[in-house]
Amino acid sequence: MKLQTFLKGVRDETPLLLAVMPFGVIYGIMALEAGLTRFQAQSMSYIVFGGSSQFVASKLFAESTPWSIIVLTVVMVNLRHLLYSASVAPYLKELPLGWKATLSYLLTDEAYAVTINHYQKRPDDRYGHFYFLGAGLILWLTWQMSTAAGIYLGKMLPSNWPLDFFLPLTFIAILVPSLNNFPAIAVALTAGICSIFFYGFPYKLGLIAAALVGMTTGFIIDMRRRRA
């Protein structure tokens, strides 16, 4: 059962890898262009392990930004993981510390998206953490290998391909089928509209602000429904 659940996590994550791979490749290219050594570029992928923050950091390295500003920006861009952390925490409550530490490391946009889907469909799955581990590990491996591909083979790719657009497509593929009830639709619409209005917020904080407004909307709708 454990192995099956693990493999299901791997399988459900696999389609998303199609979009993660080119993203990793572009990151590898950008990091080298920013002046990082190959070793540093690869190391960022396993130490920070957060695609969009690695992109921003590379851009800032290229502009010789002071290191403190780069750290601050990386942290701000990655702040949304707090929401993911809170969201999966109830399902991981009973796990030993080693599991919690490992799954924390693997908690990325793409692993979170499929894992929370699984947990919400099957909240009583005793082996849900194996699903999370499967999704997280295959994503981790893909990210490391595609970074390496970008570092070593990057120059062979045409640079005008909109490869960075593939990632939002994976989010569409996860989000749209899950919008099967009114509160969820209202949440997505509010958060989406707000994300445009808040786009100019510094450090991409508009994302979190928009998400919080969306979540509050859903919460209020749910409360009113229960009272009615």
Add this chain to the structure above:
Amino acid sequence: MNVWLVLLLGGIFTYLTRAFFIFLFGLWEIPSWVKEFLRFVPPAVLSALIIPELFVQSGKVFISLENVRLLAGIAAIFTALLTKNTLLTILTGIVFVFIFNTF
């Protein structure tokens, strides 16, 4: 040298944002209203990640038939609605963005 400092500090803080609630909620019982609230994290965050990618280009809202990403995104959304298939949705978006980009 500063590169390593950035990687180390950036890595530590990023890890902390990921681990924070996973460890905190192991120590404290989560109130049920918080769980209700957190149920909406996926639609809220995913939507807030997607929408600017479709509608905003170089810092400005760009609604036009020339906005390739918007068109490809709409094609992907329809595919997702009709098929509920992850791979097919992603592929549709990719194919459309290439078609619109070429012509």
